[in-house]
Amino acid sequence: MESEILLSAQNISHSFYLSKTASVRALDKLSFEIRRGEIYGLVGESGSGKSTAARCVMNLVKPQSGHIFYEGVDITDPKQFGANKRLLQTSRQMIFQDSTSSLNGRMKVADIIAEPMRIAHMAPKRGTYRKEAAFQMKYVGLDEIYLDKYPAELSGGQRQRVAIARALCMEPELLVADEPVASLDVSIQAQIVNLFRHLQDEHGFSFLFIAHDLSMVRYLCDRVGVLLRGKLVEEAPSEELFQNPQHPYTKALLSAMPLPDPIRERNRKLIPFDADTLCSQGVMREVSPGHFVRTEGGETA
């Protein structure tokens, strides 16, 4: 099943400097691709570089080396970025984890949702910006009465939906969602995840979905990449990865995945791992179609 590649990150590296001598390598020659209409999941522990990868894709962080191609445009090259600014700024949108800090508390919901359209001077399809906002609100399952409310008057799930409506009003090709459901109740999580599924099925949206809830990733994503210290250690179609994990780090992660099954949970042992020995050099090898595992040079999987 080959389909068109929407985004391709090639060997991106980025380090954060803590002081003159100390630095943290957030991304280490990371390469991945997102196909059109696909939900690509990145999983890994905190500090593995998931969020930095998302920020690089959104041009919020400039990788120190490597290239990211979006629709064939190298977004890390300022010249190409400048020439395609409008395409890049309207067709990629991001949803952040914390809806409280990503929405301006002094703006009404209607203005928050319409703000990106105003900035991009987009003519509202439905007459006015307000009508456009109302349409998007309805789309994400919020009542119109919230249009004139402030974010503080909404619950966490409602705020997250406002953030999603704001991203959707630009009709993006690629949605980058950095832990979009982590702070929400289980039943609200289900609503948001269903909405993502719907957007993918009906409108062909592509997603970069970052989460630490592995059962959510398994349910939602088509392909999943496992990040360890800024490197991919395993990448496979979602079901294949969860049923047949190969890399020891993936196995350790999956062993910690909570299951609503008390007897099985109590009898299940966590697989310990030592990131220092695991962070292997090696190369990514294909063990079965579409399933790549990082293995030490020479060895076979």
Add this chain to the structure above:
Amino acid sequence: MEHLLALQNLHVSYHTPRGTVQAVRGVDLTLDSGEVLAVVGESGCGKSALLKAIMRLLPENASVTGRIVVNGTDIAPYPEKQLQKLRGSLFSMVFQDPMTALNPSMTIGSQIAEAIVVHEPKISKEALRARVLELMELVEIDRPMERMKLYPHNFSGGMRQRAVMAIALAARAKILLADEPTTALDVTIQAQILDLLRNLQKKLHTATILVSHDLGVVARAADRVAVMYAGKIVEIGTAEEVYYDPRHPYTWALLRALPALATGGDALYTIPGMPPTLIDPPKGDAFACRNEYALAIDYEKEPPLLRVTDTHYAATWLLDPRAPRITPPIGVRRHGI
């Protein structure tokens, strides 16, 4: 048999300018030493208010009625001075975010020591140091000798939560109240902290109330599970009973919303509507308007906790012999062993 902790008809109300919010509306609970009781529910169902009522950490506009019986003595009427002696020695609390629970300008060792000194002011320097090391080992912090000199910002999230638990256990508390202790943590760390809770309970025989919004997370640690909705317990039973044989429609809904139990390409189940406001709770069963299995009587009369087995109770009229038989839409299948 006398229980370590028994809550009897506990009510917590917040008096606000908009009216009285009935956060907890008549909860009866028992807790024995050496067991982990998980309290699960959506945000706003009163699970945190319940813990804070036991600790009496509520703001001034809150009032608590009912009995909080510890080893046969009702501590509800205790004045603040007496309660202060109980906090830490009888029960202590672990909060969701370990970073805000710790003092960023004190070393981990001195924060643990502080909690010990409050309860044992006359402890010698050597004994204090030994006790700090012992506590750090108890919560499985490696190399405690070096780590006690570090500050919270040097610690990872999981380590911080371990340090918070060491502080909570400093005065040998018999009851540990944990309010979403793993929500801010990674999956791997979350499982480690849940295992730590279990190990502590085995080693020290403490009783734990573990509050969470996710039924998936608590399965690893809980002996018994109580599901809360709109300030009431709607189902309570052993973990096996609640997961494998849930009886209340709300428990069904919570389980069906979990992606781990989703089958194939189906959309996840979502609970229609919103939880009711607790300023003016609806007549009858508070869950009725969101419940596809609601019976006519649910809108009229609130169901009491009906018995399923001696340990398993659910507040739904579906358990009444006159109710129609309904096959639960979900129930976790039992796997081996």
